[in-house]
Amino acid sequence: MSALSTNATRGDHRVVVIGGGFGGLRAVRHLRDAPVSVTLIDRRNFHLFQPLSYQVATGALSPSDVAYPLRALFAGSDNVRVLLADASGFDLDAREVRLAPAGDESIPDAVPYDTLIVAAGSSYSYFGHEEWREHAAEVKSMESAIVVCSEILAAFERAELATDPGARAAELTFVVVGGGPTGVEMAGQIGELARHTLRHDFRSIDPTTARVLLIETTDRLLGSFPASLSEKARRGLERIGVTPMLDTTVVDIDEKSVVLEDGQGARETVPTRTVVWAAGVQASSLATTLGELAGGEIDRSGRLTVESDLSLAGHPEVLVLGDMVRVRDADGQVQTLPGVAPVAIQQGVYAGRLIVDRLHGAATAPFHYHDKGNVATIGRGRAVVDLGWLRLSGLPAWVAWLVIHIWYLIGFRNRLFVALQWFFSFVSHGRSSRLIVEPDDIDVHEVPTSD
Amino acid sequence: MSALSTNATRGDHRVVVIGGGFGGLRAVRHLRDAPVSVTLIDRRNFHLFQPLSYQVATGALSPSDVAYPLRALFAGSDNVRVLLADASGFDLDAREVRLAPAGDESIPDAVPYDTLIVAAGSSYSYFGHEEWREHAAEVKSMESAIVVCSEILAAFERAELATDPGARAAELTFVVVGGGPTGVEMAGQIGELARHTLRHDFRSIDPTTARVLLIETTDRLLGSFPASLSEKARRGLERIGVTPMLDTTVVDIDEKSVVLEDGQGARETVPTRTVVWAAGVQASSLATTLGELAGGEIDRSGRLTVESDLSLAGHPEVLVLGDMVRVRDADGQVQTLPGVAPVAIQQGVYAGRLIVDRLHGAATAPFHYHDKGNVATIGRGRAVVDLGWLRLSGLPAWVAWLVIHIWYLIGFRNRLFVALQWFFSFVSHGRSSRLIVEPDDIDVHEVPTSD
Numbered sequence: 077m078s079a080l081s082t083n084a085t086r087g088d089h090r091v092v093v094i095g096g097g098f099g100g101l102r103a104v105r106h107l108r109d110a111p112v113s114v115t116l117i118d119r120r121n122f123h124l125f126q127p128l129s130y131q132v133a134t135g136a137l138s139p140s141d142v143a144y145p146l147r148a149l150f151a152g153s154d155n156v157r158v159l160l161a162d163a164s165g166f167d168l169d170a171r172e173v174r175l176a177p178a179g180d181e182s183i184p185d186a187v188p189y190d191t192l193i194v195a196a197g198s199s200y201s202y203f204g205h206e207e208w209r210e211h212a213a214e215v216k217s218m219e220s221a222i223v224v225c226s227e228i229l230a231a232f233e234r235a236e237l238a239t240d241p242g243a244r245a246a247e248l249t250f251v252v253v254g255g256g257p258t259g260v261e262m263a264g265q266i267g268e269l270a271r272h273t274l275r276h277d278f279r280s281i282d283p284t285t286a287r288v289l290l291i292e293t294t295d296r297l298l299g300s301f302p303a304s305l306s307e308k309a310r311r312g313l314e315r316i317g318v319t320p321m322l323d324t325t326v327v328d329i330d331e332k333s334v335v336l337e338d339g340q341g342a343r344e345t346v347p348t349r350t351v352v353w354a355a356g357v358q359a360s361s362l363a364t365t366l367g368e369l370a371g372g373e374i375d376r377s378g379r380l381t382v383e384s385d386l387s388l389a390g391h392p393e394v395l396v397l398g399d400m401v402r403v404r405d406a407d408g409q410v411q412t413l414p415g416v417a418p419v420a421i422q423q424g425v426y427a428g429r430l431i432v433d434r435l436h437g438a439a440t441a442p443f444h445y446h447d448k449g450n451v452a453t454i455g456r457g458r459a460v461v462d463l464g465w466l467r468l469s470g471l472p473a474w475v476a477w478l479v480i481h482i483w484y485l486i487g488f489r490n491r492l493f494v495a496l497q498w499f500f501s502f503v504s505h506g507r508s509s510r511l512i513v514e515p516d517d518i519d520v521h522e523v524p525t526s527d
Numbered sequence: 528m529s530a531l532s533t534n535a536t537r538g539d540h541r542v543v544v545i546g547g548g549f550g551g552l553r554a555v556r557h558l559r560d561a562p563v564s565v566t567l568i569d570r571r572n573f574h575l576f577q578p579l580s581y582q583v584a585t586g587a588l589s590p591s592d593v594a595y596p597l598r599a600l601f602a603g604s605d606n607v608r609v610l611l612a613d614a615s616g617f618d619l620d621a622r623e624v625r626l627a628p629a630g631d632e633s634i635p636d637a638v639p640y641d642t643l644i645v646a647a648g649s650s651y652s653y654f655g656h657e658e659w660r661e662h663a664a665e666v667k668s669m670e671s672a673i674v675v676c677s678e679i680l681a682a683f684e685r686a687e688l689a690t691d692p693g694a695r696a697a698e699l700t701f702v703v704v705g706g707g708p709t710g711v712e713m714a715g716q717i718g719e720l721a722r723h724t725l726r727h728d729f730r731s732i733d734p735t736t737a738r739v740l741l742i743e744t745t746d747r748l749l750g751s752f753p754a755s756l757s758e759k760a761r762r763g764l765e766r767i768g769v770t771p772m773l774d775t776t777v778v779d780i781d782e783k784s785v786v787l788e789d790g791q792g793a794r795e796t797v798p799t800r801t802v803v804w805a806a807g808v809q810a811s812s813l814a815t816t817l818g819e820l821a822g823g824e825i826d827r828s829g830r831l832t833v834e835s836d837l838s839l840a841g842h843p844e845v846l847v848l849g850d851m852v853r854v855r856d857a858d859g860q861v862q863t864l865p866g867v868a869p870v871a872i873q874q875g876v877y878a879g880r881l882i883v884d885r886l887h888g889a890a891t892a893p894f895h896y897h898d899k900g901n902v903a904t905i906g907r908g909r910a911v912v913d914l915g916w917l918r919l920s921g922l923p924a925w926v927a928w929l930v931i932h933i934w935y936l937i938g939f940r941n942r943l944f945v946a947l948q949w950f951f952s953f954v955s956h957g958r959s960s961r962l963i964v965e966p967d968d969i970d971v972h973e974v975p976t977s978d
Contacts (some may be wrong), residue, residue, distance in 0.1 A: 121680060121684060138589045138590070138591045138592075139589070139590075140589045141589075145728075147725075147728035147729070148728065150726045151727040152727065157730040159687070159688065160681075160684040160687075160688070161688065178685070178688065180685065180687045180688075180689060181688045182691035182694045182695075183690070184683070184688070184690065185687055224548075229572060230611075233572060233611040234629075234631065234634070236610070236611075237610065237611070237612065237629065237631075237634040238631060238633045238634055239633045239634070239635065240633035240828060243633045245635075256577060274598075276597065276602040276603065277596075277602050277609075278596035278598070279608040280608075396956070403831075425779040
């Protein structure tokens with residue numbers, strides 16, 4: 077076994093961060109001016125702005141609009157190195173991260189650390205029906221979002237060619253599973269695509285007749301929002317041609333149809349070729365791996381319980397964060413925080429600060445999540461916003477949604493303007509689209525271990 | 528067999544166009560106001576601005592920057608319909624285009640025509656070494672350009688991880704085969720990527736040490752340009768770190784290396800993981816299909832010889848154009864025109880005009896190509912331009928190159944500004960990135976039948 081030799085240009089303390097998502101990235105950014113050497117490991121060469129990946133899935137944005145090369149983010153930070161590799165396990169005693177074999181013996185298979193941050197994210201859960209993955213698409217990773225975009229557009233193309241009315245209707249039926257923010261936003265985007273973007277594009281079919289079904293098991297959409305906003309979201313979706321189906325459960329999916337069961341137990345088979353899955357959460361398998369190594373508690377969604385400072389019980393040098401963990405609060409109660417970017421961002425910053433505090437011998441207060449609110453967009457000019465002290469819907473909420481996302485994008489080197497600036501980057505040496513999208517990895521059934 | 532029923536909203540004369548490249552597109556645009564009904568058949572749902580696809584292959588542009596959805600181009604033309612299908616053959620007597628089976632029996636397998644335009648383009652030729660396709664990448668189709676981009680970036684990533692100096696050097700060696708415009712531009716872009724874009728991105732390797740070899744069988748680059756500009760291109764490439772290897776032939780390619788042979792017959796094995804192929808032309812197999820059906824002449828590159836009005840001998844109702852044909856001139860001499868966009872554009876316009884003339888009973892003069900000149904870019908601020916009456920190199924040539932490409936892009940609904948306008952299209956209903964990139968079709972070995 078060969079371990080990576082670290083080239084610590086500053087500081088002997090080696091921090092290894094697994095995952096270049098919101099949590100990992102914020103931790104690294106916090107540490108780039110600290111007296112440590114940082115190694116960021118990710119399976120992708122880019123950070124994905126996941127809250128907008130559903131827009132890639134409907135062609136509203138290009139992949140490069142919602143991704144940023146990790147190397148470009150840290151090109152100026154000499155104490156940060158990026159490794160494109162797949163973390164597959166740990167040796168907690170030797171303090172090493174194991175890498176999956178890269179097929180080249182000269183590539184190291186272990187990376188030593190003094191402090192480890194694991195922020196490997198989650199994937200969707202199919203509630204024990206792994207066979208459904210084969211027939212459902214997702215928008216969680218860049219590759220799967222690209223696939224969803226192609227699948228939706230291809231369904232309209234097949235409908236245009238089909239002469240059988242039944243086949244045509246099946247092609248024009250889109251089923252989105254999961255009434256959370258991603259499902260709501262995705263269903264709304266498909267509705268707008270059919271009703272507006274593609275309106276005049278076909279000759280045999282009328283795209284505005286497309287059915288978009290949004291399936292939600294509970295009795296309302298956006299369960300994390302106040303009930304009044306859930307109801308506004310439902311009505312907003314109906315206005316743009318989406319049919320929200322509440323109290324409805326998916327009981328089967330195959331390549332030709334979805335079987336739904338309503339609250340009374342009545343079943344309906346819906347012929348469809350396009351199912352978008354946005355339900356359930358399954359934490360990265362690295363959570364279970366760590367739990368087994370250190371004897372930590374794992375919940376039904378595969379999330380590991382960590383201490384109030386995000387550390388693994390018995391291993392203060394291992395910090396785990398994001399939607400792969402539940403956090404014990406200062407009173408010892410286990411909290412399940414929402415799987416959203418703000419939680420990961422705050423935990424990433426916390427982990428970075430904790431490491432710096434420890435180097436200075438300072439104490440750090442337990443992690444505390446500051447919930448700034450929830451936003452979800454429904455369609456053009458429509459959204460719902462819940463800031464606790466303020467609830468908005470309709471156009472004001474949509475403007476707020478836009479401002480909030482622009483704000484976060486601007487946090488990422490004015491990403492909103494990266495696409496606007498492509499002409500100037502074309503004239504200079506800049507490149508906005510450096511994404512490694514391995515064709516073999518473009519697979520709807522993919523389970524990302526880090527995103 | 529079921530034939531497509533045409534929904535001619537204007538005119539009973541049915542024109543079928545195969546291929547949404549430069550030639551097919553111009554023909555359709557010329558016919559959209561004519562009293563005919565047009566069916567455009569392509570395997571892709573977008574037109575590719577192929578002269579810039581090499582910039583996708585180096586991450587300088589996003590796929591959506593150099594592609595435009597065919598449906599969006601003709602959404603306002605009621606007499607034009609677009610079919611996403613694969614034309615596989617013809618019944619010249621029945622006047623029908625055969626479509627490859629789509630896996631759905633309700634989809635027609637034939638499209639009837641009164642006039643047929645075949646503009647199915649070409650792919651690269653491997654000079655009888657089909658086994659090389661497996662190890663070489665291309666930039667001719669969108670899918671292959673995306674793959675090349677990933678391969679080049681992945682090679683730098685593997686080099687960063689590799690500890691063996693030999694493996695590292697092989698990863699940092701890039702071989703471009705073919706010293707025509709595409710090869711020159713591709714090699715220049717890789718040079719710039721290594722020397723500038725990635726300069727500060729790595730910690731173990733120095734990207735500026737990457738070797739970029741440009742292999743050309745003849746004694747100069749850009750054979751279609753004057754010798755003085757070829758020499759300027761060679762020196763320009765050397766200045767950005769590219770090594771042009773003239774009088775050099777590729778004699779073998781495998782997954783680990785390329786074997787080169789110089790003019791004296793001396794062989795050298797170059798370890799490399801990345802070979803970009805930009806040599807030779809193989810016309811669409813539809814050229815051979817038509818030649819066999821109508822007894823037409825096929826040359827070594829698979830090009831069909833057509834009459835001076837672009838028609839198939841004995842079949843005035845079948846027009847074939849672009850880089851899949853050679854054209855008999857007014858004197859009966861067979862001309863081989865360069866495989867560039869201006870030839871296809873002029874032939875597409877000619878074909879459209881010919882059809883309109885025929886409907887009016889008017890005669891059309893034989894096709895004549897107006898050569899407006901040659902341009903090729905070498906790197907940032909460097910290009911060569913040959914307009915016949917004017918030869919430019921360096922910065923003035925590069926500015927001319929930029930203006931010419933912007934001009935053609937503007938011809939495509941201000942495409943240059945499509946990316947600049949993404950924010951506005953985000954606010955409105957527009958989408959600039961509606962590309963169907965089938966994951967299964969993303970394959971380096973792909974032979975496009977129409978582009």
